Amino acid sequence: MRISLTCLLLFIAVTINAQEILSLESAIDTALKNNFEILIAKNNTQSTKINNTFGAAGGLPSINIIASDNNSEYNLHQKLSTGVNIRRDNVASSSINAGASASMVLFNGFKISATKERLRLLHSQSELQLNQQIQNTIAAIMVCYYDIIRQQNYFRILESSLALSVNKFAIVKARYNVGIASEADVLQAEIDSNLISQNLNGQLIIIEQEKINLMQLMGIKHFNKINIDDTIMLDIRIHIDSILNYLERNPQFLSSEQQIKINEQIVKELRSQRYPSVRINTGYNFIYNKSTAGFNLFNQNYGPTLGATLQIPIFNGTIYKTQQDVAIYNVKNAELEREGLLLSIKAAALKTYQSYKNTLQQLNSQQINYEHASRLVNLIIKRFELNQATILDVKAAQTSFENAGYMLVNLQFAIKIAEIELKRLTYSLAYQ
Numbered sequence: 001m002r003i004s005l006t007c008l009l010l011f012i013a014v015t016i017n018a019q020e021i022l023s024l025e026s027a028i029d030t031a032l033k034n035n036f037e038i039l040i041a042k043n044n045t046q047s048t049k050i051n052n053t054f055g056a057a058g059g060l061p062s063i064n065i066i067a068s069d070n071n072s073e074y075n076l077h078q079k080l081s082t083g084v085n086i087r088r089d090n091v092a093s094s095s096i097n098a099g100a101s102a103s104m105v106l107f108n109g110f111k112i113s114a115t116k117e118r119l120r121l122l123h124s125q126s127e128l129q130l131n132q133q134i135q136n137t138i139a140a141i142m143v144c145y146y147d148i149i150r151q152q153n154y155f156r157i158l159e160s161s162l163a164l165s166v167n168k169f170a171i172v173k174a175r176y177n178v179g180i181a182s183e184a185d186v187l188q189a190e191i192d193s194n195l196i197s198q199n200l201n202g203q204l205i206i207i208e209q210e211k212i213n214l215m216q217l218m219g220i221k222h223f224n225k226i227n228i229d230d231t232i233m234l235d236i237r238i239h240i241d242s243i244l245n246y247l248e249r250n251p252q253f254l255s256s257e258q259q260i261k262i263n264e265q266i267v268k269e270l271r272s273q274r275y276p277s278v279r280i281n282t283g284y285n286f287i288y289n290k291s292t293a294g295f296n297l298f299n300q301n302y303g304p305t306l307g308a309t310l311q312i313p314i315f316n317g318t319i320y321k322t323q324q325d326v327a328i329y330n331v332k333n334a335e336l337e338r339e340g341l342l343l344s345i346k347a348a349a350l351k352t353y354q355s356y357k358n359t360l361q362q363l364n365s366q367q368i369n370y371e372h373a374s375r376l377v378n379l380i381i382k383r384f385e386l387n388q389a390t391i392l393d394v395k396a397a398q399t400s401f402e403n404a405g406y407m408l409v410n411l412q413f414a415i416k417i418a419e420i421e422l423k424r425l426t427y428s429l430a431y432q
Contacts, residue, residue: 020224020225020226020227021226021227021228021229022226022227022228023230024141024142024145024230027141027145027214027218028138028141028142030218030219030220031137031138031141031217031218031219032134032137032138033219034218034219034220035137035217035218035219036219037133037136037137038130038133038134038137039219041126041129041130041133041134042130044126044129044130045123045126045127045129045130047126048119048122048123048125048126049123049126051119051122051123052116052119052120052122052123053119054112054116056115056119057112057113057115057116057119058105058108058111058112058115059105059112059113059116060104061102061103061104062102062103062104063100063101063102064100064101064102065098065099065100066097066098066099066100066101067096067097067098067099068095068096068097068098069094069095069096070094070095070096070097071092071093071094071095072092072093072094073090073091073092073093074091074093075088075089075090075091076088076089076091076293086293088292088293091291091292091293092291092292093289093290093291093292094289094290094291095287095288095289095290096286096287096288096289097285097286097287097288098285098286099283099284099285099286100283100284101281101282101283101305102281102282102283103279103280103281103282104279104280105277105278105279106278106279106280106308107275107276107277107278108272108275108277108278109271109272109273109274109275109276109277110268110272110275111268111269111272111273114265114268114269114272115265115269117265118262118265118266118269121258121261121262121265122262124258125255125258125259125262128251128252128254128255128258129251129255131251131427132250132251132252132255135251135424135427135429136424137217138424138429139420139421139424139429140217141214141217141218142416142420142429143417143420144210144213144214144217145214145228145230146232146413146416146417147210147413148207148210148211148214148228149228149230149231149232150232150409150410150412150413151203151206151207151210152207152228153232153405153409153412154203154405154406154409155200155203155204155207157401157402157405157406157409158196158199158200158203158402159200160401161196161398161401161402162193162196162197162200164377164381164394164398164401165189165192165193165196165398166193167381168189168192168193168381168384168391168394169186169189169190169192169193171384171385172185172186172189172391173186173189175387180387185391188391188395189391192395192398211226211228214226232412232413232416234360234363234412234415234416234419235419236360238353238356238419238422240350240353242426243349243353243422243425243426244346244349244350246426246427246428247342247345247346247349247425247426248342249426249427250345250425250426250427251427252341252345253338253341253342253345256334256337256338256341257338259334259337259338260331260334260335260338262334263327263330263331263334264331266327266330267324267327267328267331270320270323270324270327271324273313273320273323274313274320274321274324275313276310276311276312276313277310277311278308278309278310278311279308279309279311280306280307280308280309281305281306281307281308281309282304282305282306282307283304283305284302284303284304284305285301285302285303285305286301286302287299287300287301287302288300345425348421348425349422349425349426352418352421352422352425353418353422355414355418356415356418356419356422359411359414359415359418360415362411363408363411363412363415366404366407366408366411367408369404369407369408370404370405370407370408372404373397373400373401373403373404373405374401374404376397376400376401377394377397377398377400377401379397380393380394380397381394381397
């Protein structure tokens with residue numbers, strides 16, 4: 001049994017030394033570069049930036065060059081007022097048209113300015129959504145990272161328990177050899193040791209799977225062996241006022257405010273359709289027509305053009321008014337969604353803070369319980385060596401030690417998770 005334990009611990013030590021040590025900062029930096037959701041959010045931000053131009057809003061002139069060359073052959077029959085009667089078959093005709101035109105909106109009910117403002121707001125909203133995604137990804141990385149530390153801490157508790165079991169088995173085996181212990185005690189001690197060894201192997205699998213989850217969040221395409229050698233550092237200075245007073249800088253909430261402004265610009269765009277619009281047009285045309293028969297054998301004209309178009313909407317079945325009224329309700333809904341979102345964020349912050357404070361209060365007492373359980377199991381082992389305690393006493397002390405350690409590790413993790421969530425809600429999450 002001691003040889004098996006030594007081999008297991010040597011294997012774990014060699015495996016850890018062969019793995020790359022990963023810090024939280026490195027994990028977050030890698031995720032910010034490679035995480036697919038962040039990359040998608042960055043692309044969305046870039047696309048809204050590209051689209052945020054005066055030209056996309058319709059404020060720049062449009063210029064076109066048009067050219068065409070048409071040739072035809074037909075049978076001609078014409079009777080002129082002079083009495084001339086023309087009848088020809090297979091008449092060839094050609095027409096060449098070329099020109100450049102330009103048009104520009106001078107006024108369309110301020111639709112251009114409203115559209116440009118909407119595009120600017122969309123770009124600003126996409127930046128907020130990118131920041132939100134970055135915070136969400138950092139939070140997910142931290143949760144996974146600290147969960148690995150939690151699982152590793154529990155692994156160390158099992159290691160200590162296994163060492164106790166091996167010691168217990170050696171004592172029972174020695175007693176059995178001199179005839180002062182029963183075979184049942186030997187079997188029970190061996191079963192206990194084997195069970196903890198199995199739990200250790202299962203815990204190793206859990207740790208490796210969590211590491212794979214972490215690398216997936218980091219956007220690593222080739223999963224490598226990594227090692228995390230860190231502790232869970234807790235921030236015990238968080239107060240509820242510092243949370244509630246800063247919830248309105250949450251990117252998701254700010255994005256909802258932007259959505260209200262975007263919808264208001266849509267109302268202005270739709271309202272502009274009910275105003276007159278003025279467009280100026282200019283260009284230069286060249287027209288050339290040639291025919292082998294007919295009234296006109298040759299026609300050519302060219303020159304510049306200049307004009308303006310005035311369009312005044314009178315009635316279109318109240319479509320514009322209906323669209324505007326629907327857009328106004330969209331603004332109201334966006335306002336309600338913002339208020340509902342703020343209430344939801346506040347409720348989540350309050351519940352998370354309550355969990356944070358309650359778990360923090362339990363931490364000190366659980367730390368004491370764990371220290372007592374550790375001292376107790378060592379004391380029982382010593383008494384067991386002196387034949388003053390039974391094997392059942394040892395097993396009960398081991399179980400208390402494992403449970404106390406497991407609860408302590410879980411409390412530390414729960415506090416850290418609540419801390420991460422509170423800081424994510426207030427947009428204050430950073431490397432910790």
